[in-house]
Amino acid sequence: MPTSTDLRAIFFEEADELLTALDEGLRAMSEGHAASEVINAVFRAVHSIKGGAAAFALHDLVAFAHSFESLLDELRTGTRLPDPDCIATLIEAADHLADLVTCERGGTAADPDQIRHALDRLKAFGQSGPSQIRVELPFDPVPLAALDPLPLAFDALPLVEQTAPPARVSIRFRPHPDALRSGHEPALILRDLAEIGEMQVLLDHSALTEAAAFDPTSSYLSWTITLQTDRTEAEIRAVFDFIALHADIDISTETEERPAPAAADRMPAPPSPPPLPAPAAPSAPRPVTADGLRDAAAAAQKATLRVDVERVDRLVNVAGELVIHNAMLTDAINRRPAADPHEVARSLDQLRQLSRMIQDSAMAIRAQPVKPLFDRMHRILREAAAATGKKARLDIVGEATEVDRTIIERLADPLTHMVRNAVDHGIELPERRRAAGKPEAGTVRIEAQHRSGRILIIVSDDGGGIDRARVQQIATERGLIPPTADLAPADVDALLFLPGFSTAKSVSALSGRGVGMDVVRSAILALGGRIGITSTPGEGTALRISLPLTLAVMDGMVVRAGGQPLVLPLSSIVETLSLDGADLHALGDGGRLVQLRGQCLPILGVAAALGLTQASVRPEDQVIIVVEREDKSRLALIVDGIDDQRQIVIKSLDENYGHIPGIAAATVLGDGSVALIIDPAELVQARSPRASLTAFSAAAE
Amino acid sequence: MQTVVLDPAPLASPASAETGETASSPIPDSGLAEGGRGAKPREFIAFRAQGQDFCIDILAVREIRGWTRAAALPHAPHYVEGVINLRGAIVPIFDLAAKLGLPRIREHDRNVIIVTVVGKRVVGLLVETVTDIFSAASDAMHPVPDLTREETHVALSGMIVDSDRLIRIVDLEALLPSQAEGG
Numbered sequence: 001m002p003t004s005t006d007l008r009a010i011f012f013e014e015a016d017e018l019l020t021a022l023d024e025g026l027r028a029m030s031e032g033h034a035a036s037e038v039i040n041a042v043f044r045a046v047h048s049i050k051g052g053a054a055a056f057a058l059h060d061l062v063a064f065a066h067s068f069e070s071l072l073d074e075l076r077t078g079t080r081l082p083d084p085d086c087i088a089t090l091i092e093a094a095d096h097l098a099d100l101v102t103c104e105r106g107g108t109a110a111d112p113d114q115i116r117h118a119l120d121r122l123k124a125f126g127q128s129g130p131s132q133i134r135v136e137l138p139f140d141p142v143p144l145a146a147l148d149p150l151p152l153a154f155d156a157l158p159l160v161e162q163t164a165p166p167a168r169v170s171i172r173f174r175p176h177p178d179a180l181r182s183g184h185e186p187a188l189i190l191r192d193l194a195e196i197g198e199m200q201v202l203l204d205h206s207a208l209t210e211a212a213a214f215d216p217t218s219s220y221l222s223w224t225i226t227l228q229t230d231r232t233e234a235e236i237r238a239v240f241d242f243i244a245l246h247a248d249i250d251i252s253t254e255t256e257e258r259p260a261p262a263a264a265d266r267m268p269a270p271p272s273p274p275p276l277p278a279p280a281a282p283s284a285p286r287p288v289t290a291d292g293l294r295d296a297a298a299a300a301q302k303a304t305l306r307v308d309v310e311r312v313d314r315l316v317n318v319a320g321e322l323v324i325h326n327a328m329l330t331d332a333i334n335r336r337p338a339a340d341p342h343e344v345a346r347s348l349d350q351l352r353q354l355s356r357m358i359q360d361s362a363m364a365i366r367a368q369p370v371k372p373l374f375d376r377m378h379r380i381l382r383e384a385a386a387a388t389g390k391k392a393r394l395d396i397v398g399e400a401t402e403v404d405r406t407i408i409e410r411l412a413d414p415l416t417h418m419v420r421n422a423v424d425h426g427i428e429l430p431e432r433r434r435a436a437g438k439p440e441a442g443t444v445r446i447e448a449q450h451r452s453g454r455i456l457i458i459v460s461d462d463g464g465g466i467d468r469a470r471v472q473q474i475a476t477e478r479g480l481i482p483p484t485a486d487l488a489p490a491d492v493d494a495l496l497f498l499p500g501f502s503t504a505k506s507v508s509a510l511s512g513r514g515v516g517m518d519v520v521r522s523a524i525l526a527l528g529g530r531i532g533i534t535s536t537p538g539e540g541t542a543l544r545i546s547l548p549l550t551l552a553v554m555d556g557m558v559v560r561a562g563g564q565p566l567v568l569p570l571s572s573i574v575e576t577l578s579l580d581g582a583d584l585h586a587l588g589d590g591g592r593l594v595q596l597r598g599q600c601l602p603i604l605g606v607a608a609a610l611g612l613t614q615a616s617v618r619p620e621d622q623v624i625i626v627v628e629r630e631d632k633s634r635l636a637l638i639v640d641g642i643d644d645q646r647q648i649v650i651k652s653l654d655e656n657y658g659h660i661p662g663i664a665a666a667t668v669l670g671d672g673s674v675a676l677i678i679d680p681a682e683l684v685q686a687r688s689p690r691a692s693l694t695a696f697s698a699a700a701e
Numbered sequence: 702m703q704t705v706v707l708d709p710a711p712l713a714s715p716a717s718a719e720t721g722e723t724a725s726s727p728i729p730d731s732g733l734a735e736g737g738r739g740a741k742p743r744e745f746i747a748f749r750a751q752g753q754d755f756c757i758d759i760l761a762v763r764e765i766r767g768w769t770r771a772a773a774l775p776h777a778p779h780y781v782e783g784v785i786n787l788r789g790a791i792v793p794i795f796d797l798a799a800k801l802g803l804p805r806i807r808e809h810d811r812n813v814i815i816v817t818v819v820g821k822r823v824v825g826l827l828v829e830t831v832t833d834i835f836s837a838a839s840d841a842m843h844p845v846p847d848l849t850r851e852e853t854h855v856a857l858s859g860m861i862v863d864s865d866r867l868i869r870i871v872d873l874e875a876l877l878p879s880q881a882e883g884g
Contacts, residue, residue: 564772610775656822657784657793660776668786674772 011052012105013306018045019098020375026091027378034082042090043072049097053104060115061100067122068093089125093118095379169197169229169236172250174222179246181217190223192239197229305405307365315361322354363404363550370448370457371399373408377419381444384423391430391441392423401448403455404550410527411457411547414520418459418543419444421517426463426541436538438462454571455549460542466535468492475501493533497521525681527551528569551650556667558644558675559625561605562612565675566639567648567667572627572680574634576642580620594624594636601626601636609683610662627680635680650677742836745861747868748815748828750806751798754868755828756835756861761817761873765831768812779805782827787816794825795876802852819873826876837861842870 025042050065071090074080096118171193175186193199202224209220227236233251240249329347374396385392427433427442434440447458468489475481475495487495495501499518520543524531529547548554548571555570583595584603592603603624607613625637648667653660653676664679745756771783771794780799784791794814799805806812806827814825842859858872 562773612773612775651789651791653784653791656791656824657774660774662775666772666784666791668789668791672786673770674784674786674791676772676774 008056009304011056012101013304015049015052015101016372018049019094019101020372021045022094022097023375023378026087026094029082030084030087030091036076039072039075039082043069043076046072046097049101058104061097061104064093064097064100064115064119064122067119068097071122071125086125089122091382093122095382098379167229167253169227169233170252171225171227171236172222173225173240173247174249175219175243175247177218177220179219179243182246184243184246186219186221186223186243189239189243190225193225193227193236196231196235196239197227199228200226202226305366311361311364315358315365318354318357318361322351322358325351325354359553363553364402366405366550367402368405368408369400369402370408370411370455373412373415374399374446374448376412377415377446380416380419381423384420388424389429390423390427392427393441393443394419395443395445397445397447398449401450401455403448403547404552406551407455407527407547407549410523414523414545415446415457415459417517417520419446422459422461422463422541426461426465428464432464436464450549451546455547457545457547458542459545460540462540465537465539465541466493466496466533468535468537471495490534493535496533497531528554528571530571553647553649556646556648556677557625557642558646558648558669559606559623559639560641560643561639562607562610563640564612565643565669565673566606566610567675567677568625568627568637568680569664569677570645572629574626574628576623576625578620579622579624579638582624596626596636599634601634603636603638604683605638606678606683607640610678629681637680637683648675648677742838744834744836745868745870746815746831747833747835748813748826748831750828751803753798753803754832754866755797755871756868757815757817757826757871757873759834761819763816763818763823766814766816766825768810768814768827785814785825787823787825790823792816792823792825794827796827797856797871797876800852800856800876802850817873819877822877824873824876826871835863837863845869 022042022045025038025045028038029042046065046069050062050069053061053065068090071080071086071093075082075086080086096114100115173186173189175184179186190199190201204222204224205220207220207222208214229236233253236251237249240247325347329344329351332344332347377396378394381392381394422444423442427444428436428438430440433442442462444459444461447456447460449456471492472481472485472487472495475498476483476485478501480495480498480501481487496517497520501518521531524545524547527547528551529545531546532544533541534544535541556567557570557573559566559568577596585593585595585600587593587602593600594603595601622638622640623642625639625642626634627637628634650665651667653663653666660676662679662683664677664682666674666676669675744759746759746762747754747756749755766787769785771785773783774781774793777783780796782794782796784793786792796805806829809829811830813828813831815828815831816823816825841863842861844859845854845857847854856872856875857869858875859870861868861870
């Protein structure tokens with residue numbers, strides 16, 4: 001039976017979905033699609049939230065939803081027209097409803113003034129409307145606790161026998177020592193008994209012997225059972241039919257008949273299954289119920305995932321296939337020692353395909369569409385536009401794109417920042433837009449798409465673009481770049497990501513206090529992603545984020561350095577070249593540069609940077625791997641050789657050890673040995689904090 | 702769309718299923734802290750490193766494995782041997798002798814790794830050989846004399862005199878490098 005905590009969690013989960021549907025419907029209405037099914041969908045969403053809230057006695061929520069619903073009802077019945085004013089009020093009300101739900105979920109009380117204000121607005125609007133004919137229906141929420149649990153007796157007594165009060169039968173049940181050996185299971189008997197009446201069981205384990213003399217195939221236990229039942233003794237005895245030859249059974253019916261009401265009182269009201277004693281004999285292992293209860297309690301507080309059943313089925317199917325295939329492969333190897341090696345190889349090949357399918361299906365379970373996340377941005381945009389006096393609308397493309405749930409969760413804050421920034425700094429005020437020949441309302445566009453195993457998210461606006469002269473001036477004022485710096489336009493744009501940079505003339509409450517883009521960048525980097533900015537003056541700005549689809553698996557290049565295997569994330573590698581014949585130059589004491597197509601890259605020996613012992617590899621056998629950092633600066637890493645390129649499973653080092661600078665995580669290679677995954681960005685910082693090439697990257701340090 | 706509701710935790714990291722169970726297992730104090738509670742004997746597992754006898758509480762031991770080459774960790778203290786793969790979990794290995802200021806244990810096929818649980822972490826101890834399992838009452842445990850070196854003092858929580866042997870009780874908590882304490 002689900003506990004009320006479970007039900008509560010489900011209510012909030014559903015409320016989220018309903019709020020999304022509500023938002024969607026209102027948006028459609030504001031775009032002029034006020035068809036009756038749209039209004040009905042909106043009405044249904046609010047009504048369902050009200051109904052659920054009433055069950056949990058969330059009075060604020062119910063009261064507000066009720067007023068909201070009344071207004072919607074007028075729309076539905078056609079007594080009011082969905083004019084822009086009305087829709088604006090509805091949208092505001094929907095936002096407030098979402099706030100209330102959030103408050104109730106967190107267990108915090110919503111601001112009563114705010115509630116009253118929102119309620120008053122809604123009511124005022126309702127009364128100002130063309131039609132006043134409204135009957136206030138008193139709605140009293142019924143708290144769930146006040147509802148008596150339905151007396152569902154599990155032993156559903158037939159009506160005819162209702163007249164005969166249940167009798168109390170006392171049964172002594174002692175299986176013979178050989179009962180288990182002849183295949184009897186006392187627990188099943190007890191279960192059958194539980195089905196015919198209210199049962200209390202007393203276990204007598206006094207016959208249990210010392211562990212040394214214990215014979216797991218013998219039965220040592222006996223039970224005294226008190227059964228409250230309307231069945232005859234013969235019926236009770238029938239339960240013991242099979243075990244009768246292997247057990248002592250005494251059945252005695254208590255003679256004095258209790259008055260029926262008293263008997264009913266003795267019955268506990270909730271229809272819980274009677275406690276089954278867990279037989280102590282190891283021959284009949286049963287799950288310990290206390291543990292199960294604890295697990296259930298713990299599960300109630302855990303986050304849950306809603307998954308398309310079809311995906312789970314697919315995973316289960318493939319897992320089943322894997323088991324079959326495992327047997328086939330074993331067969332191919334074992335039963336015929338001279339088996340065709342090709343057959344084994346083919347079988348292995350299929351096995352690899354199967355494991356890949358299992359991996360993909362498992363990932364698909366965690367993958368969720370970005371739609372709910374993107375849809376939340378509508379409200380962010382609306383509020384940002386209202387606060388700055390600008391007009392803006394949100395365009396969403398590719399909302400069905402799926403990505404790992406963790407990434408979606410951790411993307412919410414950066415995305416919020418970016419949308420706010422786009423409105424606050426990107427889109428111009430309506431007058432300026434008009435003067436520039438653009439529509440008054442600016443457009444912020446969020447786009448998601450899959451691209452070569454990563455997800456690409458682009459947040460763009462059609463605003464004024466980055467004012468580069470101003471950006472450079474501010475960066476100089478703050479001492480972030482030298483006054484004489486001569487920067488390319490792209491480098492100027494990248495200055496926005498520096499810590500403590502803000503172009504807003506005054507610190508606005510909206511876009512933070514000059515921490516915005518820096519925070520966005522670190523959040524994206526922490527997810528293993530990259531962020532870039534492009535801007536065209538007068539036409540707008542675009543932020544491009546590229547993220548891995550999952551945090552558990554990645555493509556890596558297995559290299560050797562210092563005599564041990566290491567993995568470089570493939571996403572950071574630009575190219576590889578042989579050290580032999582490369583255009584090398586010494587730079588100062590021990591520093592080296594490689595010249596590559598006119599670009600000078602600093603060289604870093606991986607083994608030395610990680611403090612590993614240098615293996616005696618001839619320099620001409622060594623390999624240069626050019627990696628790119630998030631800020632586009634490049635670095636040449638020297639390794640002793642490249643072994644492989646493959647998908648690797650990321651294993652945390654922090655769990656059992658701790659963080660190591662320059663190392664992102666670890667993985668297990670095909671031979672079972674551990675290889676560390678290098679974090680090129682950190683590796684650089686650990687080794688050469690100031691070895692930067694351009695003024696920008698010097699400033700970035 | 703028909704959906705099922707899942708708990709995402711087990712899906713997040715397959716390795717946590719392996720190590721997750723350790724979180725709930727009781728972590729006995731390897732030292733003398735509970736010594737006052739009667740003279741109920743505790744069981745210890747005894748092993749050798751650089752010619753000296755050591756022991757840890759048997760309840761802290763998860764398993765004993767043959768030697769496997771560990772992958773070296775950069776920027777690690779000298780007594781950290783590296784990390785090994787224990788059925789999908791990455792487990793750090795500590796050289797007990799090196800931690801006590803003795804020479805490092807020589808690489809040998811017959812070395813043994815004792816996998817232990819410290820707090821919520823699983824760590825391995827590299828030792829030369831596991832000798833036996835014995836039980837000792839808490840009144841048989843003696844504190845480490847003050848004259849010993851700081852390194853020794855920190856890593857040991859007591860001593861047991863068992864017939865003609867002197868067995869040092871290793872303080873597992875003290876083995877972890879301070880760098881890892883935050884993680």
